[in-house]
Amino acid sequence: MKMKSEPVLPWMRRPVDVTNFEERTLEAVPCLDPRLKVALQKMSISSLFPVQLAVWQETIGPGCFERDLCINSPTGSGKTLAYALPIVQMLSNRAVKCLRALVVLPTRDLALQVKEVFSAIAPVVGLSVGLAVGQSSIADEISDLVKRPKLEAGICYDPEDHFQDLQSAVDILVATPGRLMDHINTTKGFTLEHLCYLVVDETDRMLREAYQAWLPTVLQLSRSNYESHFRCGNTFNHSIFGSLKTIRRCGVERGFKDKPYPRLVKMVLSATLTQDPSKLAQLDLHHPLFLTTGQSRYKLPDKLESYKLICESKLKPLYLVGLLQGLEGEKCIVFTSSVESTHRLCTLLNFFGDLKVKIKEYSGLQHQSVRSKTLKQFREGETQVLVSSDAMTRGMDVEGVRNVINYDMPAYIKTYIHRVGRTARAGRTGRCFTLLRKFELKRFNKMLQKADNNSCTDHSLPSSSIESLQPIYISALEKLKETVESEASRKRKFGFKFSKIRKGKKVHGAKV
Numbered sequence: 001m002k003m004k005s006e007p008v009l010p011w012m013r014r015p016v017d018v019t020n021f022e023e024r025t026l027e028a029v030p031c032l033d034p035r036l037k038v039a040l041q042k043m044s045i046s047s048l049f050p051v052q053l054a055v056w057q058e059t060i061g062p063g064c065f066e067r068d069l070c071i072n073s074p075t076g077s078g079k080t081l082a083y084a085l086p087i088v089q090m091l092s093n094r095a096v097k098c099l100r101a102l103v104v105l106p107t108r109d110l111a112l113q114v115k116e117v118f119s120a121i122a123p124v125v126g127l128s129v130g131l132a133v134g135q136s137s138i139a140d141e142i143s144d145l146v147k148r149p150k151l152e153a154g155i156c157y158d159p160e161d162h163f164q165d166l167q168s169a170v171d172i173l174v175a176t177p178g179r180l181m182d183h184i185n186t187t188k189g190f191t192l193e194h195l196c197y198l199v200v201d202e203t204d205r206m207l208r209e210a211y212q213a214w215l216p217t218v219l220q221l222s223r224s225n226y227e228s229h230f231r232c233g234n235t236f237n238h239s240i241f242g243s244l245k246t247i248r249r250c251g252v253e254r255g256f257k258d259k260p261y262p263r264l265v266k267m268v269l270s271a272t273l274t275q276d277p278s279k280l281a282q283l284d285l286h287h288p289l290f291l292t293t294g295q296s297r298y299k300l301p302d303k304l305e306s307y308k309l310i311c312e313s314k315l316k317p318l319y320l321v322g323l324l325q326g327l328e329g330e331k332c333i334v335f336t337s338s339v340e341s342t343h344r345l346c347t348l349l350n351f352f353g354d355l356k357v358k359i360k361e362y363s364g365l366q367h368q369s370v371r372s373k374t375l376k377q378f379r380e381g382e383t384q385v386l387v388s389s390d391a392m393t394r395g396m397d398v399e400g401v402r403n404v405i406n407y408d409m410p411a412y413i414k415t416y417i418h419r420v421g422r423t424a425r426a427g428r429t430g431r432c433f434t435l436l437r438k439f440e441l442k443r444f445n446k447m448l449q450k451a452d453n454n455s456c457t458d459h460s461l462p463s464s465s466i467e468s469l470q471p472i473y474i475s476a477l478e479k480l481k482e483t484v485e486s487e488a489s490r491k492r493k494f495g496f497k498f499s500k501i502r503k504g505k506k507v508h509g510a511k512v
């Protein structure tokens with residue numbers, strides 16, 4: 001199969017096309033553990049999606065996890081279960097509990113979401129799933145991840161004395177890079193020496209940032225073998241002196257020469273997987289197999305309806321209000337270009353008293369606990385409109401999001417793909433609206449050409465509805481001005497975090 005823009009790497013030019021697979025009922029999935037089948041049914045899953053079948057074939061099927069997998073599949077196509085299911089099935093016959101699978105994601109909310117999926121299927125085959133994201137204190141996290149020996153009453157526990165007895169309390173760990181590095185560096189008994197599976201979800205985002213060199217560290221630690229332990233005198237991985245060892249030898253067979261064996265299997269995924277050889281080289285992939293959907297590099301969900309709305313610069317907020325009124329309380333995510341615009345737009349919208357929907361802000365500027373609460377309310381339908389920076393762009397799966405609105409046009413096709421992918425998920429329908437000023441139209445059309453399924457219809461609002469909003473807009477703007485000023489003075493007084501909001505200015509490279 002020939003791709004439209006030929007990737008540089010030869011193995012990327014010969015992909016497995018996921019569109020050749022058809023959704024299949026669980027009964028027809030070969031070798032699926034009956035316990036997992038029941039767990040999936042409890043999740044209301046009765047069939048596997050094409051990408052899940054394609055990955056199943058390369059892992060549990062004839063492919064047998066022999067190659068590392070690079071998966072490029074549209075938003076909402078079910079990538080999480082595509083990797084979770086084969087990993088859980090493979091580990092279901094493990095005899096001893098140790099950390100065998102590690103899934104790394106860029107944000108805490110995403111990691112929580114993925115952990116939920118593992119937690120729905122892993123316990124039925126006796127596997128435990130842990131989370132390392134900094135949601136709880138490090139001490140609580142350690143006690144969830146590492147089992148301490150049971151001591152007789154009155155004896156004090158000292159980890160130094162009982163190092164060899166420390167064992168992993170989890171088989172699968174879902175982590176963000178920062179917290180993962182904390183455990184690698186400081187948690188006694190936390191070891192990656194038995195790791196068999198590494199999943200890097202949202203790969204292109206994960207490779208963009210070094211996050212304390214988490215990737216080379218993970219690769220190095222999971223490569224270590226008996227000899228190197230002695231050579232480097234590693235002080236933390238003493239468990240090799242205990243009864244359990246995963247000794248990785250250097251392979252001599254063709255294709256495995258000089259590679260540790262058993263090797264660490266890697267699965268990397270995104271809806272916009274990078275094709276940059278230097279970035280992919282960081283993953284040290286073994287005979288990688290590329291799985292992609294169709295011929296185009298970027299693909300929008302099949303049942304997404306896209307609309308563009310040309311608006312006057314000065315009246316843009318009114319077009320948004322008019323649009324929201326027409327959507328009558330349906331769940332919406334409104335994307336802006338920065339944390340500052342998110343805050344201001346959300347504040348402004350809340351001054352339009354008669355919108356009759358609950359509108360909240362979600363951005364990297366807020367404390368994690370505020371964000372998590374907002375997300376919960378949005379999931380539960382208590383909040384209908386979320387005004388968000390690009391913190392919400394990737395991976396987030398919220399049921400019932402019917403509309404995505406690009407209040408600010410995204411600068412890149414990748415951002416567009418991930419934003420609009422918050423709707424029309426799992427084969428459902430969804431709509432996306434992009435508000436454009438006239439001068440942005442050309443650039444927008446050019447950007448869309450890079451994606452498959454890119455038709456975008458004009459949408460307009462009656463000018464009378466915009467005019468009727470003018471009086472309330474003027475008073476809302478006044479209130480916004482007062483709010484911004486009072487926040488600025490609070491900031492001067494208390495050195496508040498909101499200090500980063502600069503009137504009218506966008507800060508490049510700011511938090512998302």
Ligand SMILES: Nc1ncnc2c1ncn2[C@@H]1O[C@H](COP(=O)(O)OP(=O)(O)OP(=O)(O)O)[C@@H](O)[C@H]1O
Binds near residue numbers: 048049078080396421
């Ligand atoms: N086989 C299935 N049958 C029905 N629903 C499914 C199935 N697999 C996944 N889903 C649902 O589809 C939705 C999207 O799945 P998931 O979040 O894994 O998508 P994704 O491909 O990772 O998307 P993104 O690229 O946006 O992260 C989820 O709500 C999930 O529960």
